[in-house]
Amino acid sequence: MPLASALLLFAACFGLTALLVQYALVLRHRRERAPTLPPGAPRPGISILKPLCGADDDLEANLEHFARLDYAGAYEVVLGVRDHRDSAFPVARAAVARWPHVFRLALQEGTPGLNPKVNQLVTLADHARYDVFVISDSNTRVGPGYLEEIAAGFADPTVGCVTHPVAGIGERTFGSLLDNLYLASSAAAGMIGAKRFANQDIVVGKSMALRREDVESLGGFFSVRDVLAEDYVIGQWVTRKLGRRVVVARTPVFNVSLGKSVGAFFQRYLRWSVIHRTAVTPPTYLAQSLLNPAPLAVFGAMLNPSPRTGVLALAVVVGKVLVDLAAFRALRPQPVPAWAPPAVLVKDVLLYVAWWHGLFFRTVEWRGTRLRVGAGTRLMARARASAVDTSLAPQDEWAAS
Known part of the structure; x- marks a missing residue:
């Protein structure tokens, strides 16, 4: 003993x-300045692919947050729902009506695999107008300069993916506090530590940016239709199959969790x-x-x-x-x-x-x-x-x- x-x-x-x-x-990671592009430099068009499934905590406010992003280039938010029965559908439709210059709505086409999020991403990618995809969960909010930092990352042709650490905000119940604590102290801190200490990539699908051409080179989102951790696997493929780098952004994205139970x-x-x-x-x-x-x-x-x-x-x-x-x-x-x-x-x-x-x-x-x-x-x-x-x-x- x-x-x-x-x-x-x-x-x-x-x-x-x-x-x-x-x-x-x-x-150290948080104190470093986020990379930026010079004023007037060309910015890529960005399509934010946002799969919805049910009415998340503060969903309307989360979507409104993405209607007013500070970005000098063109961007759009493509909202996806499985079908019109989804409780997120009327919220998405209202967002499109209120901000038609930003939001578009796409209903899922077919069920190619067992991962329901990827099933939506397949449809969303087909509807996207621009050549940089940003996968963003519906229960997230982002800080100033979110898209600017992504654009600056892709100015380096060796970069194949930009992902973000995730911190939780908004807890009103003990269960949501547990969730928000885990996301910051374990998931986000571990993601940063793994990258900086061992150069190991942990890509998180709460916020994951990829070039369209790279997604297509990997076989599209269809290639991970039966993978549970599609974000992690895509991050591994970016480096192993494409020979490109994964960048962990300096600024976290914020997962909104209000009323989760223990x-x-x-x-x-x-x-x-x-x-x-x-x-x-x-x-x-x-x-x-x-x-x-x-x-x-x-x-x-x-x-x-x-x-x-x-x-x-x-x-x-x-x-x-x-x-x-x-x-x-x-x-x-x-x-x-x-x-x-x-x-x-x-x-x-x-x-x-x-x-x-x-x-x-x-x-x-x-x-x-x-x-x-x-x-x-x-x-x-x-x-x-x-x-x-x-x-x-x-x-x-x-x-x-």
């Missing part, structure tokens, strides 16, 4: 050190654990557990209880809370709420359980259907369909987004 305790405590300390390094990289948060990250496990190698997935060091420290102290192990475990737990809150604050414009410290602890416990789930399970419950996920997050086969029509589930049910 003392040896097992020592190993767990050492792993926890190592993980906390890695998180501190990651946080330093986040600060149960909905947990179910979402059970699915994400399966995505992570099938997207990376087993050693990488095992190493990811080190980035949640608090449970390791607590178990280490429990195996060999003593004042020394107790103090060390407490130091790791407190350190993890502080570094998460610091990253949370660094990546979003809103202040950290007073109830965030206990939320970090709850989040880490639930994510630890989800990590173990991903270690042993390969199926996901996705919109009333059980699907098996294979290597590379490829969707294998439909095993069971629900008798309930869940085709109009909310956008959060895009498990790959």
Whole structure:
């Protein structure tokens, strides 16, 4: 038991050190100026492809935000819905009526694959007017200079993809706070840290920009129609198949989460654990557990209880809370709420359980259907369909987004 305790405590300390390094990289990334094009330089036309599925939190306000982007070039927002029964359809139609010079609406044409988001992207790409695609989820908002930074990135011909870290904003419930904490302190910080420390690309479909010609060279969005983590896979293909670089933008995009329940948060990250496990190698997935060091420290102290192990475990737990809150604050414009410290602890416990789930399970419950996920997050086969029509589930049910 003392040896097992020592190993767990050492792993926890190592993980906390890695998180501190990651946080330093986040600060460095945020302090660097975003690249810009000179005034008067030509800007590419940009088509923002925005698949909708259900009425997200503050959907009308989210769309209005994209109607007034500060960009010196031409841009459009192509809204996609599966069909007119979707609760997002009247919202999208109202946006088109209000801002016809910006928004257009496209109904999904056919169902080429098992990934519903990609099914919409296939249609949206066909309707896009311009040659730079920006895939943007319906529950996101962006900061000033969003399109300008994307355009500046593509001024370099070696760049094949521009993606953005994601921070959560707007929490009104404890579940949404858990969600927003995870997006900033784990997903966004990990994305920045992986790029800056190891030059590893983690592309996030909340905001992902690609040239039309590169998408077509990869076989179009149709090529990932049966892939759960299409964003991550496309990012890997950009470098491996096209030989181009992925750029992580300096400014985050903001995921709006207002009223999520704790149960909905947990179910979402059970699915994400399966995505992570099938997207990376087993050693990488095992190493990811080190980035949640608090449970390791607590178990280490429990195996060999003593004042020394107790103090060390407490130091790791407190350190993890502080570094998460610091990253949370660094990546979003809103202040950290007073109830965030206990939320970090709850989040880490639930994510630890989800990590173990991903270690042993390969199926996901996705919109009333059980699907098996294979290597590379490829969707294998439909095993069971629900008798309930869940085709109009909310956008959060895009498990790959």
